[in-house]
Amino acid sequence: MSDTATFSAPRSDLEPDLTASRDYARMTDALSFLTEHWTDQPDLKAVAEAAGLSPHHFQRVFTRWTGASPKRLVQALTHASARNLLVDGASVLDAALETGLSSPSRLHDVFIAEEAVTPGEAKSGGDGLVFKAGIAPTPFGSGVFLIAPRGLSALAFADAGDEDDALADLTDRFPDARIETDHATAAKWAARVFEAKPGEDPLPVALYGTPWRRQVWRALLRIPPGRTVSYRDIAVEVCTAKASRAVGAAVGANPISWLIPCHRVLARDGRLTGYHWGVPRKRAMLAYEAARR
Secondary structure: OOOOOOOOOOHHHHHHHHHHHHHHHHHHHHHHHHHHHHHHOOOHHHHHHHHOOOHHHHHHHHHHHHOOOHHHHHHHHHHHHHHHHHHOOOOHHHHHHHOOOOOHHHHHHHHHHHHOOOHHHHHOOOOOOEEEEEEEEEEOEEEEEEEEOOEEEEEEEEOOOOHHHHHHHHHOOOOOOEEEEOHHHHHHHHHHHHOOOOOOOOOOEOOOOOHHHHHHHHHHHOOOOOOOEEHHHHHHHHOOHHHHHHHHHHHHOOOEOOOOOHHHEEOOOOOOOOOOOOHHHHHHHHHHHHHHO
16 A cells, blocks of 8 residues: 555636636736836736736736736826935926826826825925814814815814814924914814715815825725724735734824724734824724714
């Protein structure tokens, strides 16, 4: 009798692994192509051909593997490169042409989509931006609101007597901007945030932050009310589990509390760990959502 044994698995058990292997090879080819040719601003058809797939099939597989569409990835690469050029002193026109765009207006669209600021505002470090700041009551204590021309830029919370410190904490994030105190506008935004009716238009927000932080904040927006996830879960979604610490830093830097629900992120063991506006407030928010659900 032989000391070794052989067996064969059913074909149906192997096919998913073979498909995943083929997809992996195609996606690495596609990512290499995009890394080398993104300044050509390739369309979906060109990238799909590089991967040997039809545009429709490629779009579906690529989005499943990377969490973003090919167009979204090219836009992110364009924005990051153009931002570095602007910071280094390049003109808006030069930054547009260097990143493969046909005009400053196209670069403007990329910056508005990625950062909610114009290329000129990014180049000046926020100099010239005007924010309205104010304090208004909310279900979780005093709300501190910072409103940009394009929408809500920050929402913080404070206990009685700590409102000025919370307001300073927000405004210090934009040292080059002009801040105008306007409590009446803050009260209107508090009503829009906490008394919104089903079917109303989405609230406009103007997020100012690095591409990495905005990627994490987008992941937070996908957590349903009444649900919680771990920092590791977010890290796996945006890149790799090894980035949990970096994700924690990005979550902690979330400027728009409640609307961008960083309170729904827990430690891996389920503990309610640090929340910028206090763990008791985080616990109250989760209970509030659970009751309303």
